[in-house]
Amino acid sequence: MKSTNDISGLYLSKVLLVLLLGITSITLSCDESFEPREVNTSYFYSMYGYLDATADTQWLRITPVREDFDPTRDPIDATVTIRNVETGEEAVMNDSLFSPNPLVVMWNFWTTMTIEPEATYEITATRSDGMSSTTRTTIPPDYPTPIYYVYNGEEVMIVRDVDNVADVQAIWHVRDTFFNREYIFNFSHIQDSLFSPFGYSNEILFRLNANRDIGLIARQFPDTGFEVLNRQIFIASAGPQWINLYTLDENIYTLAEGVSNIDDGVGFLLGTITKTVPWQACFRERNGAIEYAACELEKRIR
């Protein structure tokens, strides 16, 4: 590492010093702040849920599109109104905070306003600074109560006069036989549809695969076993805002603009008419013959 040279050490040490001071002054003056977020001028509220003409109370999930990853428990800055577009009837929805733990904050808005079939409703969430998100959704027409039927040895549910079937769920109320605790399981059968074998274009059959459901429940109780206390079928029809979400790529669904029907917001709101019937056959006598018939509607097990 030794060598002779003709460069003055003093001169070079000055050069080094100036270089160091220059770099230091330049860099220390740099702004180190980092604001990763794009300023949000597009999406004010996130709105999810559905209006149900058969429900006494309407529940919608409405939260501000927030700046931070974790939600806060601060009071929500939102006034949510629901208005019947045809009649002009309007109500302010009530907020309800549900926060089972500090990391979960759910703001649900509810109203007991009557929701009419075939009516269009406008839901608006407004901030105190006037910024708002809004959507309109139309309730579908009412439809006959679906009928349980056994076709070719298979249990099916016949749904008639529904343009958009948004949900067919089996609801199982069970109790494990060891701890005596009760559970509710929901299984979707929406993708188990058949075209009507009876030649009706306004009719869809949904297969109710009880063995599959029971197998899935049994996995939850590998060491104990369970008994079924009750079971129901839940059917929902949807208004014209419905899109087929069952085959839609989840990545697309979660994009802000993927399926959102909220103006100046994100989310998906739907108008529906839901019906809950017992998972059983009901019959009636007609012209002296016994035939399958719709059962009485039930309150959904929760």
Add this chain to the structure above:
Amino acid sequence: MLSNSPHAQWASIQGVVTDYETSEKLEGANVTIQQIDNNNRFKGVATDRNGFYQIGSIRSGVYEFKVSFLGYETYVDTIRFRLEDVKTLSVTLKLDANQLGEVVVEQQAGGVLREEGRQRVSPMDLSRIPTPVVGGDLVSYLQTLPGVVSLGSRGGQVFIRGGSPSENMVLVDGILIYKPFHIVGFFSPFPQDLITSADFYAGGFSPYYNGRISSVLDINMRNGNKFEYKASAAVSPFVTDIVAEGPFGVETASWIVSMRRSLIQTTSKAFIEPEQPLKFESHYGKVSFNTNDVQCSGLFMHTYDRGRLDFEKDETIRWGNILLGGQCQVLPEESKLLLETNVNFSHMWNQSQNEDQKDSFSRVSRVYMDINMTQYVNDIRFIFGAFLTTRYLNYDIRGRFQDLDTERYGLFNMGSHFEVTIPLGSNLKVQPGIVASILPGIYQPSFEPRFRTAWQPFGSEKQELSAAFGVYRQPLVGISDMRDASSVFTIWMRAPFDGAQMEATHYLLSWQQSIGNFNWSIEGYYKDLENISIPTWTTVARVSTELTLADGYSYGSDLRFEYSKGRFYGMVGYGYSLTMYESSQENFGFWFDDPVQSFHPPHDRRHQVNTMVSYLFGEYLVGVRWQLGSGVPFTQPIGFDEVLFFDKGLPDVRGTVGTRRVILNKPYEGRLPMYHRLDVSIERDYELENNLELNVKAGAINTYDRRNLFFYDVFTNSRSDQLPLVPYIAFKIGSK
């Protein structure tokens, strides 16, 4: 064999020039013959990367044969040539103790200059970089080169001119290493003490190298000393090293072993905030056997890395490499053909462990054989050869990439390469070449034409204009989740889409000039990229994603200035780079109304400045390095909410929490803040008794404690920073 007419009747001489103590091949040694019995005919050449020289077209007579290399004693002999003599003379050169100081300041002024697109990196280059250990490290040096982008002090990921880490070929004595750098960004298994040299090609590399599309780093590991036993031990807050070497009892064989182990996980608890949950180690051994005609070596290397790159996440990454192989170079007596062969095995595994999901792993094993030949016909040099590769791949990535699952399979690949160097007059040479390869059942036969040329307009090596063009294909892809800069987990696999071998076409043009002690160079490049596998974007926080293909391009230029005189060394480099990918994703159609989007990938660093100064103040060597890099792209969040899904029926609004979502802007539209860091060091050697030497080095990383961002996690809106100010003192003691 190639005919050497029309001068077949003339004599020729060839041989290999090596170091006396270690038998390492000496590249760039000047070999001259001067006729002394008549008219003083003179011819001269420089040895190539194999230390090989060949002088042909020698008329009969008596010649003074001279081999000189800076820092070594000159070898002189007198040789009588008769017509049709084919002489072989391999020479070993002894270090010249009187010239050592000059070697330091003159020979090593090569950080700027390239030859045929290659930059040769020497141990002295590494020593100038302030690293928190006595002696330098190859990866620290690489990060000073314009066009080489490292995303931070963690991860060991190096992106070169728009290419991703898995597109770089790193060879260790001819053995491919899949994951070559350690998890702490300053360190690799290649410290200054262990390497002889490294040849770095940022693009436009020759047909000798194939199977990668971005760059080549060809590392020559040091042989052990054939005459003396030596050992050294070093310790710093970051790492500890032990090296030992010696002869096998005969003067033709030697060994060298080393072990490197990190200490940062332990020491950071005491003085670095936050703690660094990072660990690495490497083990290395090499034996070499050398005679006049044959140089053979065998190498073993093992590396292990473990750590969490995003300290906020519970994901732990582990990886390791095993390398085993040998290479031989043979120059048969009275032959004009230099034969080189490699037989080796390399294995890499990496694993990602996460509390919430099943472990993912990917392993790749590779057996490789080749034979390469170098032959001169008059002044025309031919390099040609053939290779066979068998790979076994095994991965289980369920839950990470939606399209992929678990698979294991073998791949067989064979091919050949050919390049000829043709001098056209004294100032111009052209080097056309080609690689032909087949991978049966997977891809179509591949032909990759390449062309390089160099023009020395003033007839001197001090000014050179060079250009290169080449097609490069890569049969195996290494897929990382580029959405996440902290994700170094790489899945090695054949291209996930049928027949879509990754491909790049390189175009390079460079100028370099030496003016006294001042060197400067500029190189412009353009790379056309095809079939790059990238993950699609999702807006829900999860590691699972699908893969898709992207095409793209990268262009830019590197500008470097270097001055070296006496005790002073200074280098300034500036790199400009622009990389653009274009991808068609169904997502994008819903997102932006256009399924095809162009974007800058997350390693697209536009501007990079590196300055380095070292000066020997008396006995103290002071080193200063300052790096600046403009921000790399990231995807900006707009806001956060929870999604309720309708795909399994109407959601239970009152009871369902929902899935947390980040509402994203267009991918990679944002830029992270500028990155800059000043590292300083001062070191001194002390001579001890018993022929021992103590080296003490003190310094600081990130001297002005800049809060440099390592990684911004868009899914959690959290930042992770690189190392803060870290002062250190390091020691090394060993044989002189």
